[in-house]
Amino acid sequence: MASTERRYIETLERFTATINFEEPDRVPTWDTLNNEELWRRFGTSSDPLKAAVETHRAVGIDVTRFYWWYSGFDWFRSKIIDFSRFMGLRPDEWEMKTKAGTSWINKRPFADVEGLREHLPQPPDEDAVAAWYIPFFQKTIRAFAEKGLVLVGGLEAPLTDAYTYAGIDLLGKAIYLAPELVTQLLDTFEKWCRIRAQLWAENDLGPAFFVGEDIAFGSGLMFSPNFLKAQVFPRIARIMQPLKKRGVKVIFHSDGALHSIIDYLVKELRIDGLNPIEPAAGMDVAKIKDEYGERLILVGNIDVSRLLPSANPQDVEQAVRNTVAAAAPGGGFCLASSSEIHNAIPVENALIMYRAAHKYGAYPLPRLP
Amino acid sequence: MDEPIQGIIDCIVELNLKGVESAVNHAISAGATPNEIIRKGISQAAKEVGERYEKSVYFLPELVMAGEVIKAVMRSLEPHMAGQAETAPKRVFVIGTVEGDIHDIGKNLVIIFLRGHGYQVHDLGVDVPAERYVEAVKETKALALGLSALLTTTLPEMKNVIQGLRAAGLRDRVKVLVGGAPVDESFARSIGADAYCKDASQVTSILSDLLGEGG
Numbered sequence: 278m279a280s281t282e283r284r285y286i287e288t289l290e291r292f293t294a295t296i297n298f299e300e301p302d303r304v305p306t307w308d309t310l311n312n313e314e315l316w317r318r319f320g321t322s323s324d325p326l327k328a329a330v331e332t333h334r335a336v337g338i339d340v341t342r343f344y345w346w347y348s349g350f351d352w353f354r355s356k357i358i359d360f361s362r363f364m365g366l367r368p369d370e371w372e373m374k375t376k377a378g379t380s381w382i383n384k385r386p387f388a389d390v391e392g393l394r395e396h397l398p399q400p401p402d403e404d405a406v407a408a409w410y411i412p413f414f415q416k417t418i419r420a421f422a423e424k425g426l427v428l429v430g431g432l433e434a435p436l437t438d439a440y441t442y443a444g445i446d447l448l449g450k451a452i453y454l455a456p457e458l459v460t461q462l463l464d465t466f467e468k469w470c471r472i473r474a475q476l477w478a479e480n481d482l483g484p485a486f487f488v489g490e491d492i493a494f495g496s497g498l499m500f501s502p503n504f505l506k507a508q509v510f511p512r513i514a515r516i517m518q519p520l521k522k523r524g525v526k527v528i529f530h531s532d533g534a535l536h537s538i539i540d541y542l543v544k545e546l547r548i549d550g551l552n553p554i555e556p557a558a559g560m561d562v563a564k565i566k567d568e569y570g571e572r573l574i575l576v577g578n579i580d581v582s583r584l585l586p587s588a589n590p591q592d593v594e595q596a597v598r599n600t601v602a603a604a605a606p607g608g609g610f611c612l613a614s615s616s617e618i619h620n621a622i623p624v625e626n627a628l629i630m631y632r633a634a635h636k637y638g639a640y641p642l643p644r645l646p
Numbered sequence: 647m648d649e650p651i652q653g654i655i656d657c658i659v660e661l662n663l664k665g666v667e668s669a670v671n672h673a674i675s676a677g678a679t680p681n682e683i684i685r686k687g688i689s690q691a692a693k694e695v696g697e698r699y700e701k702s703v704y705f706l707p708e709l710v711m712a713g714e715v716i717k718a719v720m721r722s723l724e725p726h727m728a729g730q731a732e733t734a735p736k737r738v739f740v741i742g743t744v745e746g747d748i749h750d751i752g753k754n755l756v757i758i759f760l761r762g763h764g765y766q767v768h769d770l771g772v773d774v775p776a777e778r779y780v781e782a783v784k785e786t787k788a789l790a791l792g793l794s795a796l797l798t799t800t801l802p803e804m805k806n807v808i809q810g811l812r813a814a815g816l817r818d819r820v821k822v823l824v825g826g827a828p829v830d831e832s833f834a835r836s837i838g839a840d841a842y843c844k845d846a847s848q849v850t851s852i853l854s855d856l857l858g859e860g861g
Contacts (some may be wrong), residue, residue: 363668445751449711501705582798
C-alpha cells in the first residue's frame with residue numbers, strides 16, 4: 278500500500294472513529310483556510326484545487342469541508358457562478374466586487390420587493406446538477422484523498438442562500454411584505470441544497486456533511502425562533518433526510534450565539550454535529566460537551582477574533598490544550614478555528630494550533646497540570 | 647403620550663405599514679405638528695422597538711420592517727412640512743464599514759435606530775477608505791461618525807480614520823463611535839474613539855450622552 282493511501286486510511290479512520298464517539302489515535306484537526314500568506318507559503322501549484330490540497334496538508338489539517346474551487350478560492354463568486362449555471366441568474370446584471378481575496382455583491386438587478394419578484398431564481402434541474410456535480414465532487418475528494426486528507430461534503434443552506442441572493446435587508450422586508458416570495462425563494466434554494474445532499478449520500482461520497490446556515494449574531498439569533506421553526510428548520514430536516522438515511526453525519530454550522538436554539542437543534546432537528554462553537558459569542562464548549570457530548574459532535578472553538586490573530590504562541594497552545602481537555606474525552610470532537618484561518622491570523626499561530634492539537638490531542642488524553 | 651401621536655407609535659412598534667397614512671393624517675388633524683411627531687412619536691417608537699430587540703421579541707427582519715414603517719411615516723409627513731420652520735438644526739451622522747470590510751448588517755441596524763431618532767444619516771456603505779470618511783464629515787458638518795467592522799484585520803482602519811480626522815483638523819468637531827464584533831471598550835479607548843457601541847440599539851442613548859442632550 279502506498280504511503281499516501283495508508284495516510285488517507287489512517288485519517289479516515291481517525292475521523293470516522295471521532296464522529297462515532299470513539300477515541301482514535303488523536304483528535305482530528307479540521308479547518309477552512311482563507312489566509313493569503315498560508316497559500317503563498319504552502320500552496321505552490323497554479324491549480325487552485327492542488328494549491329488547496331498542498332496547503333491543508335502542509336499545515337497539518339486532517340479534514341476540511343467542501344469548497345467551490347472553480348473560481349480560485351473565491352467561494353462567493355463561485356456561488357454566483359452556481360446560481361447562474363443552475364438557476365438562471367444573469368451575471369451581467371449583477372455587480373461583484375473583489376478585494377484582498379474577498380468578494381461581495383455590489384449591486385443586484387433589483388432593489389425592492391417587486392424587483393425581487395421579477396428576478397426570482399429558477400428551481401434547478403436535478404439532472405443538470407447531478408451531471409456537473411458528481412464528477413466535481415469525485416475529483417475534489419480524490420485530490421484531497423491522494424494527500425491523505427478527508428473532505429466533508431458541504432453546502433450553505435436555504436436561508437443563507439436566500440439572504441445572499443436578495444440581500445438581508447430586502448429579505449427582512451419581504452418576510453413581512455411578501456411572505457409568499459420568501460417561501461418561493463426558500464423552496465428554490467431548498468431544492469438546490471436537497472439535490473446536492475442527495476448526490477453526496479447516494480454516491481457514498483464520505484462519512485460527514487456540513488450544512489451551513491448562519492442564523493445568529495454574537496448577541497443572539499438574527500431571525501425569530503418562530504420563523505426559523507416554520508420556514509427554515511423543516512427545510513434543513515428535508516435536506517438532511519437522505520444523508521441521515523445513509524448514516525452520513527450532518528454537521529450544522531452557524532456562527533454566533535445559539536444558546537436559545539441549541540436544544541431544538543439537537544433534540545428536534547437532530548443535527549449530529551455543531552460548528553464552529555464561537556467563544557466570542559459566548560458559546561462554551563465545556564458546557565455544550567457536558568450537556569450534549571454523548572450525541573453531538575463538536576467542531577471548532579479556537580477563537581479567531583482575538584486569540585489567533587493576536588495571542589502569543591504559548592497562549593494559543595494553552596487554549597488548544599484547554600479546549601481538548603474540555604471537549605475531546607470520549608471522542609466526538611474535531612479541533613478547528615471558530616470559523617476560518619483568515620488573513621489577520623499569523624501563519625505561525627495557525628501552525629502552532631495544529632501542532633498543539635496533534636501533541637495534546639493524542640489519546641489517551643493527558644491530564645491538565 | 648398624546649393620543650394622536652400614539653397611533654403612529656403603534657404603527658411603528660407593531661410594524662403596521664398599511665396603517666401609517668391614516669395614523670399620520672389623524673395626528674395632523676388633531677393638531678400634532680410634524681416636528682412633534684418626529685421628536686416625540688418616532689423617537690418613542692424607536693425606543694420601544696429597541697427594547698423589544700434587546701428582549702429577543704424582535705429580530706433583524708422586525709428591525710428592518712420598523713425602519714420601513716418609519717420611512718413611510720416620514721414620507722406621509724412631507725406634504726405637511728412645507729413652510730414649517732425647523733425647530734432644531736439637523737443632526738447629521740456619517741456612518742460606514744471601514745476599508746477592507748464588507749459586513750453591513752450591524753451598520754444598517756444602527757442606521758434604523760438613528761433615523762428613528764431623527765438623525766440625518768449619511769451612509770457611506772462598505773469598504774470605505776479613511777479619506778472618504780474625512781471628506782464626508784467635512785461636507786456634511788456631521789456631529790458624529792460611526793465606524794463599523796466585523797473583521798479583526800480591518801480594526802487598524804478605525805485608527806486611520808481617527809488620525810485622518812485629526813490631520814484634517816476635524817477631530818474636535820465630531821464624536822466618533824466604533825462598533826462591531828471584534829471591537830470592545832478598551833480598543834475604542836486605545837484608538838481615541840469617543841465611545842464603543844456594543845449593540846445597535848444603544849447608539850442613540852450613547853449619542854445623547856456624548857452630545858449632552860440628556861436622556
